[in-house]
């Protein structure tokens with residue numbers, strides 16, 4: 195269930211005149227309280243202050259509740275329009291306020307925003323429960339659902355009806371009152387724990403620094419990395435020193451190039467021990483409680499495990515299906531990782547290192563293998579992947595495939611952060627399609643990673659077409675000194691990836707808010723994003739966008755060939771560290787009983803049991819596995835990336851079989867997948883596009899695991 199939520203605003207009677215007046219003033223200055231007067235109706239970001247959120251949310255929740263009351267008290271018999279569509283239309287203000295709040299919490303979580311996070315989470319969770327556990331509302335929904343065969347609904351309407359009905363059932367509306375109370379408590383507590391978990395990870399990430407004051411300790415590092423570390427030090431008031439952090443753009447180059455082994459160890463440990471230091475920021479007890487509460491919740495709702503509860507709504511449907519795919523890939527990837535390990539140990543031995551490869555050595559020796567075997571030096575590559583060139587390359591692909599145009603808006607325009615770029619997105623005929631923000635570089639208030647979200651989704655909510663407001667947020671290498679932002683090839687692929695999610699939002703052509711854009715099963719949602727990475731790495735496409743930032747020279751064939759060859763480089767490692775995390779997630783969430791959980795032991799025992807080698811650490815260790823413990827988002831769902839990987843590799847073959855920009859294939863991809871949101875069953879959408887179910891072979895080939 196998506197947007198059906200509520201909370202009652204406590205109407206305090208007997209306020210003094212003075213308080214009323216103050217309240218009026220507060221309302222008058224709260225940008226959420228009146229219609230926006232901004233261009234394209236984007237949120238008036240600069241006017242929104244942290245103190246506006248809670249009052250706005252309370253008003254929005256009260257409004258939503260009133261709308262729900264109107265639905266319940268409608269004297270007419272329940273119908274699709276007066277109940278199901280009315281519910282989808284309801285809560286518009288709440289979606290506005292919540293999307294701004296959560297969008298900024300991730301992209302610019304300033305103190306004022308973070309301070310109210312726990313309160314916001316709890317209020318929304320209670321509001322959501324108030325609606326989804328309302329028996330009178332469910333009675334009407336059920337009444338419509340029971341006549342679904344006679345209503346002559348179209349596919350999209352039928353999907354909305356089923357989704358709404360299932361959402362109520364899965365929320366526990368049919369439970370006895372005492373069980374409902376128990377469920378509410380679980381939901382509220384989970385929301386609190388998610389918040390504690392993610393606050394701890396963010397604090398830990400910002401806390402750890404590797405401070406270097408002896409220049410000799412920088413041996414091996416490229417000049418640009420050294421310059422970046424000096425800038426970081428200056429920002430932290432450590433002028434004249436060099437600082438490396440556990441943020442990936444700072445950490446990975448250090449692990450890759452720094453000759454000083456003990457410093458690599460220090461930094462990597464700082465990273466992988468986050469949330470596991472037995473102090474006030476430790477996440478182990480939080481994880482134990484989350485895992486057990488999820489078992490309880492699943493059992494309450496009649497499922498054996500939390501994974502069963504989750505997967506029912508996914509393309510995979512069952513945990514057996516998920517394990518089947520993951521195990522199949524594990525058996526292919528692990529032997530390749532072991533070969534990679536042997537190749538690196540051979541270098542260590544040849545150099546008379548006299549030690550056994552450890553996890554903090556992997557990137558360093560992998561880089562040596564890369565230079566030896568593929569003769570590819572990342573620093574040779576970066577100048578060809580200047581950020582704005584890569585971005586324009588992604589735009590050009592969308593223009594060739596779908597006819598979209600992108601116009602940068604410069605000058606005054608509301609933006610979620612001063613550093614963000616903003617674009618108008620237009621159809622080939624010039625009609626407005628949406629607004630796209632792009633916010634590229636790390637800052638202390640930004641969550642790690644890269645993501646795409648919407649400040650407003652596309653829909654025809656309330657009968658009018660609402661164009662989306664989309665945002666892409668990344669943590670890419672910063673410009674350093676006179677150098678512009680020069681991306682690694684990985685970062686360039688990530689840009690195309692997030693842009694793919696952006697297209698899924700921008701091209702959405704759905705009626706109902708709850709089913710539009712990326713409102714698709716978790717294991718399907720990475721298809722539109724990951725397929726774009728194929729264009730990012732295609733030689734023909736690269737020649738169009740990968741130009742030297744200084745000379746404008748097109749990337750040389752020889753370098754393209756090297757990049758292509760190195761596509762299989764380190765894939766054993768990459769696939770294995772990912773699968774370890776995906777399997778760990780499944781193992782936590784297929785538990786059928788609550789238990790005393792020693793998190794470190796649980797993780798270690800499990801990963802040992804599947805044969806993970808000690809030189810590789812799970813992509814995420816439990817104590818900073820945000821995907822599964824900072825929200826419900828990717829719970830029993832981290833596998834989705836590779837599930838979607840099967841889909842995207844197989845789907846891209848449809849272009850390879852024709853041509854890179856084949857118009858008929860592009861049209862079919864747009865109409866059957868990108869425009870459809872969640873209005874059609876995921877497997878059906880895929881079959882409509884591909885003419886058959888997905889096959890695994892293209893993915894194995896792509897990764898050199900065949």
Ligand SMILES: [Zn+2]
Nearest residue numbers: 691695720723
């Ligand atoms: Zn993604």
